[in-house]
Amino acid sequence: MPLGEFELIDRFFRRPARRSPLGIGDDCALLAPAPGMQLAVSCDMLVEGRHFLSTVRPERLGHKALAVNLSDLAACGAKPLAYTLALSMPRVDEAFLAGFAAGLHALADAHEIELVGGDTTAGPLNLCITVFGEVPAGAALLRDGARPGDDLWVSHPAGEGVGGGIGDARLALEVFRGTVSLPGEDFEAVRRAMEQPQPRVALGMALRGVASAAIDVSDGLLGDLRHLLRRSGAAVARRESGTAGPGDCTLGVTLDTAALPRSVVLAARPEALQLTCLLTGGDDYELLFTAPPAARGLVERAAASATVGVRRIGRIEAAPGVHLLDAHGRPLAFEGQAFDHFRT
Template identity: 45%
Template sequence: MPSEFELIERHFSRATPQATLGPGDDCALLTPTPGMSLAITTDMLVAGTHFLPDTDPGQLGWKTLAVNLSDLAAMGARPRWALLAASLPAADTAWIGAFADGLFACASHYGVDVVGGDTTRGPLNLCLTALGELPAGTALQRNHAVPGDELWVSGQPGLAALGLAQLQGRTQLPAELARRCLDALQRPMARVELGLELRQRGLAHAAIDVSDGLLADLDHILKRSGVAAEVFVAQLPPLPTGVDPLLARQCQLAGGDDYELVFSAPPDKRAEITELAAQLALPLWRFGLVVGTGDSRLRLLDADGQAQAFNERGFDHFG
């Protein structure tokens, strides 16, 4: 059975051209670009909580990095480095090799160097730290939404939650839709290019990635900015066909694991945002409006402007 250091050397020691010193010493040495701020995020993925224990290890390797890069995307940062700490139940070289291949495929796609980490024996638990850069003082933050801003979301929120429902036997999706939903769940795409463009072009005031559910994450922006919002349900992405519409709507509004971006932007940026959607070949949906503070931070309105009740907000580890 290979030792811890043999596993690291075999599967996780790869070239790190963006690092002054990569894996193999007590610390990695990184040199940020002059004049840039570091954006740093960490996320933990626990078997049975964040993914099913029989998840394909290659897809899990991709997702472990992608969910962290999504946080960088939400702030408009360019990803550069990552570190992985992993608790593994056994030195299963086939599983670890497939996981590492997925991790480094994601790293290559987004131009990230994996510069270090740690492994130990224990319940399957993956904790990744990602670092990115952006010019000082330019980060997209949750607390900058203002009344009058329009609310936008990328992609098609809810697909990942439908994929989980399929795996758990709570629904039976048509084959093509099932494939799309499982891809969204197991191999999410971090919207790095969108975040960079929103920041560089000055299109957005506030942004967040959708990890716990569209309404739950939007509520973080509203709370931090001290504002309220109206969500126009009819302007959200069309629900997929071939599935119970009530389940599809629940997944869209409260499902997690989408890693799409929600952002607020002034109305005079609408045309530029529409052009950006075409440039990126990524649908961007204008679905709401930031308003002044009121009795409720978040109101859902139907096509006739009537308030809709919806009690679920999203995933909470301790809720």
């Protein structure tokens, strides 16, 4: 007899409660942030065929479903506390559920958080996780703090080499699309970057009080950078004039494309493909952040404490516009677009 909803939950998702006294057995979870802390809450959905391929291994899908949410907490500088899971699937597949739960629980254990509730139902394969974190009141990293003259930084895996940069997830996608061919070892490296991103939680926490603004790279570096510029530009306009509309933007950036960290696999591809992967690829889940030039040493120490690489890739400008430079410091034309769920 196939498992029912509650048997499914009990077998694959019920674990001893640590942070929430109710575990996953009641209508609501009860969470209490420590005194002087604010709750940080984020929710992301993964839909089969849109966010992941049917060929992904279940344990990697479990990892990624939680990782993309933890990345949002990282961009806020928050410490993870707990999460909920809403799972829709066409039928009960015990082998899939065992692998999915293993990947999910492994990443949760690595960040010392627990599942505190959710829902299951029959339907297309769809994963929706909500994460809860805490951050000292007033200390959260936000998108609206960048200032003219700030350095622009991006994180990347520690060390250079295979899987040592950004853009690998997009390169893997191009292999799946059939537009690029890679040997087995190289393909596995970039596929792992696509399917098992590592949320930069430790770096986000270490950057509190150091970074002026931050965002995680999920829809492509240029697209997410524009979100940061728009929010920070509106904040500058409010300070200077007292008013700013949601579309106002008074900030720009000069971006050194040669400084963008990339793996040896991506670096061996044609320059046009490299730029597409680096600037518009998405699914990197690295932190893109700004900080005053005087804080460069603090940024590097924060990265070292988190055992993550960081690279200074540009400068925030007072005049609007994204100005790309090539390896010789010359203006570079690029027409790529960031990912948009309703335009792509």
